[in-house]
Amino acid sequence: MKPTKVVFFLLVLLLVLGIGAGLSREARAAAASPTPLDVIKWGYPPKFKNVTINVVGDAGHNLKPYEFWKGDFEKVGITIQITEVPFEGVYEKEKTEFVAGTGAFDVVTFYPAYIGDFAGNGYLEPLDNYMKKQPAAVWDPNPTDVLAPFWELYCKFGGKVYALPIDGDVLMLQYRKDLINNAEEKAAFKAKYKKELKAPETWQDWLQIGQFFTRKKGSKLAGQVLERDFYGSAEFAKRGFSFAWFVNRWAPYGEPYFDKDMKPLVNSPNAVNALQNMIDSLKNAPPDVLGYGYDELRDAFIKGNVAMVVQWTDVPKKGADPTQSAIAGKIGVGRVPGWEIGGKVVHRSMMPVGRVVAVTADSKNKDAAFWVAKHISYDRSLEDVSTTLTGLDPNRTTHFKNPQAYKMFPNVAEAEAYLKGVEAALADGYPEIFIPGAAQYADSLDLHVNKALAGQEKPKQALDAVAKEWNETTDKLGRQKQMELWNKALEAYKALGLIK
Amino acid sequence: MTNSPFLDRLRKRRTAIFFALPAVIILLAITVFPLIYELRLAFMSWELTTNAPARFVAFQNFGKILFHDARFWSSLRVTMVLIVFGVGIQLTVGTGLALLLNRLRRPRTLLVSLFLIPVMIAPVVAGFQFRMIYHDQFGPLNYLIELATGGRWRGFAWIANPKIALIAIMFTDIWQWTPFLMLIVLAGLQSVSLELYEAADVDGATPWQTFWRITLPLLLPVIIIGILIRAMDSFKLFDIIYLVTGGGPGNVTETISFYTYLQGFKFFSLGYTAAMAFVQLIVITVIAKVFINFQKRQQEGV
Numbered sequence: 019m020k021p022t023k024v025v026f027f028l029l030v031l032l033l034v035l036g037i038g039a040g041l042s043r044e045a046r047a048a049a050a051s052p053t054p055l056d057v058i059k060w061g062y063p064p065k066f067k068n069v070t071i072n073v074v075g076d077a078g079h080n081l082k083p084y085e086f087w088k089g090d091f092e093k094v095g096i097t098i099q100i101t102e103v104p105f106e107g108v109y110e111k112e113k114t115e116f117v118a119g120t121g122a123f124d125v126v127t128f129y130p131a132y133i134g135d136f137a138g139n140g141y142l143e144p145l146d147n148y149m150k151k152q153p154a155a156v157w158d159p160n161p162t163d164v165l166a167p168f169w170e171l172y173c174k175f176g177g178k179v180y181a182l183p184i185d186g187d188v189l190m191l192q193y194r195k196d197l198i199n200n201a202e203e204k205a206a207f208k209a210k211y212k213k214e215l216k217a218p219e220t221w222q223d224w225l226q227i228g229q230f231f232t233r234k235k236g237s238k239l240a241g242q243v244l245e246r247d248f249y250g251s252a253e254f255a256k257r258g259f260s261f262a263w264f265v266n267r268w269a270p271y272g273e274p275y276f277d278k279d280m281k282p283l284v285n286s287p288n289a290v291n292a293l294q295n296m297i298d299s300l301k302n303a304p305p306d307v308l309g310y311g312y313d314e315l316r317d318a319f320i321k322g323n324v325a326m327v328v329q330w331t332d333v334p335k336k337g338a339d340p341t342q343s344a345i346a347g348k349i350g351v352g353r354v355p356g357w358e359i360g361g362k363v364v365h366r367s368m369m370p371v372g373r374v375v376a377v378t379a380d381s382k383n384k385d386a387a388f389w390v391a392k393h394i395s396y397d398r399s400l401e402d403v404s405t406t407l408t409g410l411d412p413n414r415t416t417h418f419k420n421p422q423a424y425k426m427f428p429n430v431a432e433a434e435a436y437l438k439g440v441e442a443a444l445a446d447g448y449p450e451i452f453i454p455g456a457a458q459y460a461d462s463l464d465l466h467v468n469k470a471l472a473g474q475e476k477p478k479q480a481l482d483a484v485a486k487e488w489n490e491t492t493d494k495l496g497r498q499k500q501m502e503l504w505n506k507a508l509e510a511y512k513a514l515g516l517i518k
Numbered sequence: 519m520t521n522s523p524f525l526d527r528l529r530k531r532r533t534a535i536f537f538a539l540p541a542v543i544i545l546l547a548i549t550v551f552p553l554i555y556e557l558r559l560a561f562m563s564w565e566l567t568t569n570a571p572a573r574f575v576a577f578q579n580f581g582k583i584l585f586h587d588a589r590f591w592s593s594l595r596v597t598m599v600l601i602v603f604g605v606g607i608q609l610t611v612g613t614g615l616a617l618l619l620n621r622l623r624r625p626r627t628l629l630v631s632l633f634l635i636p637v638m639i640a641p642v643v644a645g646f647q648f649r650m651i652y653h654d655q656f657g658p659l660n661y662l663i664e665l666a667t668g669g670r671w672r673g674f675a676w677i678a679n680p681k682i683a684l685i686a687i688m689f690t691d692i693w694q695w696t697p698f699l700m701l702i703v704l705a706g707l708q709s710v711s712l713e714l715y716e717a718a719d720v721d722g723a724t725p726w727q728t729f730w731r732i733t734l735p736l737l738l739p740v741i742i743i744g745i746l747i748r749a750m751d752s753f754k755l756f757d758i759i760y761l762v763t764g765g766g767p768g769n770v771t772e773t774i775s776f777y778t779y780l781q782g783f784k785f786f787s788l789g790y791t792a793a794m795a796f797v798q799l800i801v802i803t804v805i806a807k808v809f810i811n812f813q814k815r816q817q818e819g820v
Contacts, residue, residue: 309763465589472770
């Protein structure tokens with residue numbers, strides 16, 4: 019055979035294989051959808067005139083619901099066009115399009131920390147009137163079903179509703195219940211610390227239990243000889259969200275980020291104590307913990323390297339799946355540890371990331387866009403949060419009252435235990451800063467917390483630097499306007515009992 | 519109609535102007551206009567977070583960068599370390615490899631192609647790759663170290679140890695770009711006349727003398743161009759930082775381009791970002807000027 023023919027033959031073969039692979043991917047995608055559960059009762063709207071709704075969100079499994087329920091949208095004359103953006107690039111992409119006024123998107127998925135920026139600058143459509151339209155089965159996203167912190171802090175701004183929740187991101191305690199409940203370990207713990215071994219209630223417990231379980235390769239853990247080093251705890255200590263793991267420790271003191279005059283409270287003695295606790299906990303963590311983001315922290319736990327972590331609520335679902343996890347059936351969940359204040363332990367769980375959907379102010383098909391948002395946020399939400407095909411987490415009462423939907427757990431009792439943990443975490447939920455400038459405030463806090471963790475700054479020095487930078491940011495963005503917005507936020511904090 | 523000498527000249531060069539005009543217009547549109555716009559922006563305060571209108575602040579942005587922004591200077595220092603040490607190592611190793619390859623005949627083409635694979639990989643892919651390689655618990659690097667030392671040492675927390683993270687980033691850059699300098703030096707070596715080496719051989723020069731007196735001086739112009747290209751690239755190093763460390767731990771790997779990105783696309787402080795970009799432009803122009811002058815002097819000397 020001539021060389022040109024060989025090349026031609028190979029090219030054709032590649033093309034055929036490529037198309038085959040593509041087709042099988044399509045087929046797989048179609049097959050990999052959650053089964054409709056028919057728990058939430060909803061109705062189709064009157065048919066739209068073949069409109070295209072442009073949706074934007076972070077790339078990957080959290081945009082899958084638009085593919086799962088493609089048929090529902092097509093039935094009412096809606097075609098969904100998805101734009102995927104990297105996780106870290108969502109804000110910059112959406113903000114740039116908003117500022118340029120391109121009108122590129124009808125429905126935006128974003129992290130609620132930016133609701134102040136997006137709603138405050140008029141980029142989003144207020145949803146209150148759409149929610150009141152009749153019939154309710156078609157238009158009402160049932161806000162009373164959404165857990166209070168999520169609805170009040172992340173979906174509303176300035177008293178109006180601008181977004182609907184799709185992902186109940188909150189941090190929760192996750193620990194190895196097989197280790198905590200092991201009789202041998204319990205006895206050893208009692209002998210060493212003169213108290214019962216149980217899941218950590220306070221951040222002092224966290225240090226103590228973390229230290230207890232940190233062991234070298236060759237030593238014994240629950241009767242087994244360790245083949246590699248084992249660690250008591252781990253943190254999200256990489257730049258990006260390390261600040262949230264600090265706020266978990268600081269928020270129980272009841273000090274908001276700023277006082278009513280926008281004076282930063284982040285360098286208080288309580289905050290310094292909280293940061294010191296986080297630094298101390300690194301002694302019980304893997305040596306590369308300063309490089310741990312979400313993936314690394316999840317893997318360290320579900321691959322059986324670490325006894326306990328504070329993580330997002332989707333991790334126990336993945337941890338229950340034996341194909342992904344080395345500790346399936348061994349995960350216990352609970353409230354994020356707190357501090358004993360006035361004779362009782364006060365817990366706070368940060369709610370970093372989260373996802374909400376909103377309709378853009380310059381959408382040309384607002385009714386259709388709202389129905390798409392409502393359909394994803396409510397009608398099909400139980401299916402979307404109870405599958406391992408997405409990373410979306412429960413955020414509504416309905417999600418908590420239907421443990422049978424969470425098939426990844428070996429039985430309903432385990433699913434119930436998981437859901438109770440998530441519900442408790444959401445009840446302790448504590449928000450990120452969500453007024454305009456959120457990204458700058460968060461970056462300053464994250465940078466200096468990270469410097470303290472890396473030993474570049476002392477805790478007090480780091481938090482003083484944060485306070486200084488926060489003041490500079492406030493002045494730059496306009497102190498008066500920021501103060502007005504912050505005081506509105508404080509009212510929501512107070513209404514939810516997060517501060518006195 | 520007046521007959522000024524200027525108009526006369528224009529008329530005579532009508533055809534030349536006609537052909538040059540499209541290029542000039544495109545250059546104005548895509549280079550000169552954005553540059554002037556950005557320069558104007560550098561004297562404004564424009565915070566997109568609040569949607570407040572831009573306002574003129576004269577030299578305030580530059581004053582803040584030069585005298586109050588410690589983070590700017592720290593990220594510039596990180597960048598300079600990467601340029602001085604990173605590009606220095608790339609040059610040394612690249613030149614060594616080029617000298618070795620230059621002695622080979624038949625397998626040279628194959629080896630050069632293999633060496634060039636890292637250069638062809640997108641930095642974003644290299645970033646992902648090294649993030650996995652450097653993983654302390656599950657990464658292949660520490661696994662191999664542990665295997666080689668019989669379990670006595672299991673390597674470092676490469677990207678998590680504040681004392682080592684910058685070296686790990688530098689190594690990634692070295693891995694990716696050394697072949698580029700190797701290629702440039704190899705091309706230079708192949709243009710050196712063999713007669714010069716034959717003459718040196720006749721005069722009884724040692725290989726070391728031949729390298730210092732003939733090879734290196736003749737390669738210098740090529741090497742300077744290579745260093746200049748790599749220095750400018752290193753100044754823009756972003757993808758690997760973004761993927762591997764995110765600028766951490768602390769700020770030990772935060773480069774000037776990463777910090778500029780944060781100011782521009784996370785904080786949306788457009789005036790301040792423009793001023794930062796201009797300060798960087800001045801720094802890189804000074805560096806380029808120093809190298810180009812040095813190259814000129816060398817060429818005059820030769």
